[in-house]
Amino acid sequence: MIRHFIDLFELDPETAGDLIAQAIDLKRRDAEGERPSLLAGRTLGMIFEKPSLRTRVSFEAAIAQLGGNAIFMNGKDVGMGVRESVDDFARVISQYVDVLAVRTYAHATVAELAEYATIPIVNALSDAAHPCQAMADLLTIQEVKGRLDGIRIVFVGDGNNVARSLAVASALLGASFTLAAPPGYEFPDDFRRQFSQAFPGVPLVVEHDPKEALIGADAVYTDVWASMGQEHESELRQAAFAPFQVNEPLLSLAKPDAMFLHCLPARRGEEVTSEVMDGPQSYVIPQAANRLHFQKALLIWLLSEPAANPSNHARLAAR
Ligand code: CP
Numbered sequence: 001m002i003r004h005f006i007d008l009f010e011l012d013p014e015t016a017g018d019l020i021a022q023a024i025d026l027k028r029r030d031a032e033g034e035r036p037s038l039l040a041g042r043t044l045g046m047i048f049e050k051p052s053l054r055t056r057v058s059f060e061a062a063i064a065q066l067g068g069n070a071i072f073m074n075g076k077d078v079g080m081g082v083r084e085s086v087d088d089f090a091r092v093i094s095q096y097v098d099v100l101a102v103r104t105y106a107h108a109t110v111a112e113l114a115e116y117a118t119i120p121i122v123n124a125l126s127d128a129a130h131p132c133q134a135m136a137d138l139l140t141i142q143e144v145k146g147r148l149d150g151i152r153i154v155f156v157g158d159g160n161n162v163a164r165s166l167a168v169a170s171a172l173l174g175a176s177f178t179l180a181a182p183p184g185y186e187f188p189d190d191f192r193r194q195f196s197q198a199f200p201g202v203p204l205v206v207e208h209d210p211k212e213a214l215i216g217a218d219a220v221y222t223d224v225w226a227s228m229g230q231e232h233e234s235e236l237r238q239a240a241f242a243p244f245q246v247n248e249p250l251l252s253l254a255k256p257d258a259m260f261l262h263c264l265p266a267r268r269g270e271e272v273t274s275e276v277m278d279g280p281q282s283y284v285i286p287q288a289a290n291r292l293h294f295q296k297a298l299l300i301w302l303l304s305e306p307a308a309n310p311s312n313h314a315r316l317a318a319r
């Protein structure tokens, strides 16, 4: 079975916990100067239809530090679904690389790639999910709080890709999750349905009053109000989200030792003030750093399953 990493609904709690533990171990070993070449000779393909700093660079660094290499492709150049169909694209690229990370607009493109590729597919952010981000975030919370079970995470803002993956990761790892969003910007119905099917009995809590939501929070998270591809809605969203800005008065309603988190890039002065971003409760830089460590664990896990690519070669050799 080829392993994919698409929206976290495909993970089980045990695997999610193992990935976090493996990331913590790799991070410790790295700090001690040990970088095991566990993926020597392996190639990571990366197709990005949207801009990126953290995801692109942390994936490239991760595979390089594990002894492998990466090939970056701009979505426009390769023309997936434009120059040729996504299924043809998937079958061809599977012949060249061992694992493929994809950043797309339409989530359906990632799902379609996974259907036809014979290598693991990683969602490096789609309009619906950002699973690498969410798992690295829970790793950061685990490091600071020493546990995830019962930790109260409050996401203040849009029910977007980052919020959705964080909700799923929290459910997998035993943290409690609340979304504080203005009416009209909560989770979409299809996500709610998928969530309740995957986690029967786990509430998907949505609040409309950010002040109310923050009471007792251990971690306060926010993200931009208009995601990539929604720039034309910026003005409208600024009005709707203004009461949801994470500033010092709002953050003070959470627990005194609450962590502030943001996936970045941030729009200072909009969803978060500089005082909070640069303040003593902010963990945004260690959070960004953990993308590297989590993705190392992820790549090792994806490539440890006797996957399709070697068997492609074996199949050809046997002809
Ligand atoms: N957080 C995150 O995914 O950042 P980039 O868009 O820079 O990759």
Ligand code: NVA
Residues within 6 Å of the ligand: 125, 160, 161, 162, 223, 224, 226, 227, 228, 263, 264, 265
């Ligand atoms: N929600 C943001 C996250 C960026 C990392 C976006 O999709 O643009």
